[in-house]
Amino acid sequence: MRILLFGIAKDIAGAPVITAEGITSVAALRSWLYTKYPSLEQLRSLMIAVNKVYANDEDVLQPGDEVAVIPPVSGG
């Protein structure tokens, strides 16, 4: 599964796109991210978007989903 990263999350991971295998829920992805990149847990918030929509932790991930890591937004 390809995971898109933006803003400070991209800086923390050191790449705009990372890949992960065998992750089937948003909650599992969140734990995987926090283990791999502990600095993500220090952020004010961390949202996951699935197919361009904000997801909840209990949402299921499918292999073809477009998954994105959304650190605190600061537009405007």
Add this chain to the structure above:
Amino acid sequence: MNKLIKIDSNVTVQQALDFVEGPDCGGVVVFSGNVRNVTKEKKVTRLFFECYEPMALLEMEKIADYTIEEMGVKRIAILHIVGEKQPGEVVVVIAVAAPHRAAAFDACEYAIDTLKETVPIWKKEYFEDGEVWVAAHP
């Protein structure tokens, strides 16, 4: 067409106004968000904006739809830049037209407040001695 949603390297107040104005609307409110030259008493030299464009456009559409469907707005333009900007330059423009001014004021405030909470756009502030992603940490 009653909404103009756009992310580009440059946006102007005029293009937003031109889109929303019309003889059916007596109230037009425009918000322009510009780069401020100081944050917490530190001089800001420039800002950099990045966005998750396809999702940002969808979230901006949702805001526009809500103002039209629920707040009495006839036309709305929501424009945001990406890339680098200097102090004084325009970053975001929201223009709202409604038959009467109260709805236009309310919807314009709702639109900018919601944009800042939900639209996946990120701003990095550059100072003379470093840089920081805005609002990233508690």
